[in-house]
Amino acid sequence: MTTTRPQDKLGDRFQVxxxxxGQAPLTARSLGTLQVNLGKLCNQACKHCHVEAGPGxxxxxxxxxxxxxxxxxxxxQTGEFEVLDLTGGAPELNPQFRRxxxxxxxxxxxxxxxxxxxVLFEPDQEDLATFLAEHQVEVVASLPYYRRSRxxxxxxxxxxxxxxxxxxxxxxxxYGQPDTGLILDLVYNPGGAYLPGPxxxxxxxxxRMLDRDHxxxxxxxxxxxxxxxxxxxxxxxxxxxxxxxxxxxxxAFNPAAAxxxxxxxxxxxxPNGCLYDxxxxxxxxxxxxxxxxxxxxxLEGSTRAALRERRIRTASHCFGCxxxxxxxxGGTVA
Amino acid sequence: xxxxxxKKDLQRFSEVSEGAPDLYSKFQAWYGEATSKPGALxxxxxxxxxxxxxxxxxxxxxxxxxxQKCLESGADLEQxxxxxxxxxxxxxxxxxxxxVQMKDKHDSLSL
Numbered sequence: 001m002t003t004t005r006p007q008d009k010l011g012d013r014f015q016v017x018x019x020x021x022g023q024a025p026l027t028a029r030s031l032g033t034l035q036v037n038l039g040k041l042c043n044q045a046c047k048h049c050h051v052e053a054g055p056g057x058x059x060x061x062x063x064x065x066x067x068x069x070x071x072x073x074x075x076x077q078t079g080e081f082e083v084l085d086l087t088g089g090a091p092e093l094n095p096q097f098r099r100x101x102x103x104x105x106x107x108x109x110x111x112x113x114x115x116x117x118x119v120l121f122e123p124d125q126e127d128l129a130t131f132l133a134e135h136q137v138e139v140v141a142s143l144p145y146y147r148r149s150r151x152x153x154x155x156x157x158x159x160x161x162x163x164x165x166x167x168x169x170x171x172x173x174x175y176g177q178p179d180t181g182l183i184l185d186l187v188y189n190p191g192g193a194y195l196p197g198p199x200x201x202x203x204x205x206x207x208r209m210l211d212r213d214h215x216x217x218x219x220x221x222x223x224x225x226x227x228x229x230x231x232x233x234x235x236x237x238x239x240x241x242x243x244x245x246x247x248x249x250x251x252a253f254n255p256a257a258a259x260x261x262x263x264x265x266x267x268x269x270x271p272n273g274c275l276y277d278x279x280x281x282x283x284x285x286x287x288x289x290x291x292x293x294x295x296x297x298x299l300e301g302s303t304r305a306a307l308r309e310r311r312i313r314t315a316s317h318c319f320g321c322x323x324x325x326x327x328x329x330g331g332t333v334a
Numbered sequence: 335x336x337x338x339x340x341k342k343d344l345q346r347f348s349e350v351s352e353g354a355p356d357l358y359s360k361f362q363a364w365y366g367e368a369t370s371k372p373g374a375l376x377x378x379x380x381x382x383x384x385x386x387x388x389x390x391x392x393x394x395x396x397x398x399x400x401x402q403k404c405l406e407s408g409a410d411l412e413q414x415x416x417x418x419x420x421x422x423x424x425x426x427x428x429x430x431x432x433x434v435q436m437k438d439k440h441d442s443l444s445l
Contacts, residue, residue: 150410197406197408201376204376
């Protein structure tokens with residue numbers, strides 16, 4: 001006998017919501033961005049991390065190696081991708097990181113580094129900030145709050161002070177400053193079982209407080225919703241908030257956000273070369289449909305064409321990207 | 335006392351419309367505009383005012399609701415606690431200022 005898990009029912013409900021607004025099935029529009037997860041190794045172990053990254057995650061299977069990087073660079077040479085979005089873990093700790101950045105920049109591909117800021121002060125990373133500036137990498141930096149207590153509660157003791165130091169270092173190199181072309185964005189995410197507020201208002205408040213207290217400048221703030229996956233889901237279960245949080249996400253379904261979800265214009269790659277619709281699907285082991293499953297498949301033009309129009313796999317966690325003003329790796333979408 | 339202030343009653347708020355639907359609908363529009371739409375004040379500022387007032391009027395439903403609003407609008411525990419202190423200090427001050435009335439009465443009755 002087949003039993004239906006609550007998770008499956010919620011996943012079905014996401015399809016129902018899409019269908020009610022004439023948006024089912026959800027399909028891709030382009031492959032503009034290639035988001036590559038270089039692995040789970042990280043110098044932080046945040047309470048909300050959907051990757052379950054941490055300092056102990058050194059297993060070669062969890063982190064992209066040299067051979068897979070060679071293949072990645074071949075894929076970038078196809079000219080299909082305008083943006084390379086590097087994430088992790090702390091992607092900079094992967095020994096392949098700088099080789100990838102250099103190659104992508106030579107191909108005129110815009111590179112985003114999802115940086116946790118404290119990595120700038122890790123051993124052997126002393127020149128990382130200069131390297132990023134020299135290669136005009138857009139830095140998308142995690143900073144859950146403009147004060148110490150909430151930031152440290154989420155990301156670990158001492159992280160706030162290091163983050164502020166990191167932001168000052170980046171500012172001194174021209175990041176976040178007018179007319180330098182060096183873009184510094186911040187990522188805000190709620191510190192618990194609630195949704196983020198209006199991005200523009202949060203951005204204004206972060207700008208005012210970081211400038212007032214630390215003289216820090218940045219370009220944009222992205223407000224992200226925490227998706228109920230891995231560590232954040234564990235927290236929701238432990239704190240008895242899972243059901244109410246899921247209901248809140250579902251209740252805030254916004255068709256305008258669904259229209260603009262990030263998975264429609266990107267492809268996600270895991271450390272082992274597997275392809276996914278997004279980093280969240282990657283963590284849930286939900287590879288792309290159509291039987292196309294590996295980075296090597298992207299060398300074929302016909303495969304890339306098929307992926308541009310692919311049907312996107314959805315489940316209950318997708319309500320996190322369509323709640324309220326929506327959520328993506330680039331902040332709100334609607 | 336156990337029959338009062340049940341958490342689930344917050345979800346039943348709209349039932350008070352039954353006796354006077356027009357008035358309730360006017361209240362709802364006004365409430366939404368005043369508390370949940372940014373204007374000269376940001377949503378965070380409105381949420382902190384609402385939180386302070388929730389404590390001053392000692393409404394458990396309002397405390398639940400405005401704590402959530404504060405968090406969602408980007409306030410943190412320090413800001414929220416300061417807001418509660420503003421309410422508490424105002425209540426204490428309002429109590430204490432009546433001491434002048436007491437003193438006047440005292441003086442009028444004393445040698």
